[in-house]
Amino acid sequence: MANINQFDIELISNLNEKRVWAFIPEFFNRNPQYCGCKNCILDIAALALNSVVPCYQVGDEDIEAARRKVSDEDIYRAIVKAAEQVNKVPHHN
Numbered sequence: 059m060a061n062i063n064q065f066d067i068e069l070i071s072n073l074n075e076k077r078v079w080a081f082i083p084e085f086f087n088r089n090p091q092y093c094g095c096k097n098c099i100l101d102i103a104a105l106a107l108n109s110v111v112p113c114y115q116v117g118d119e120d121i122e123a124a125r126r127k128v129s130d131e132d133i134y135r136a137i138v139k140a141a142e143q144v145n146k147v148p149h150h151n
């Protein structure tokens with residue numbers, strides 16, 4: 059349990075963040091030409107997450123509510139765009 063003031067902040071989650079992470083393995087399966095090192099994956103996730111509006115929910119997750127606002131295709135496109143950017147200027151060694 060993680061609290062800020064008296065609030066258990068772990069009860070609030072950004073469902074779209076989970077969706078981005080869920081699509082990343084599929085992205086690399088389809089696009090093995092991109093570097094999948096830890097640095098690049100974190101950079102791709104951060105960039106993608108900055109471009110996807112959050113969908114905060116409390117308690118039970120309602121994936122359909124999240125999909126009505128941001129489709130699976132939108133999530134996937136954000137990852138593709140982020141990977142292209144990271145590929146141009148990678149931060150790995």
Ligand SMILES: [Zn+2]
Pocket residue numbers: 093094095096097098099148150
């Ligand atoms: Zn890399």
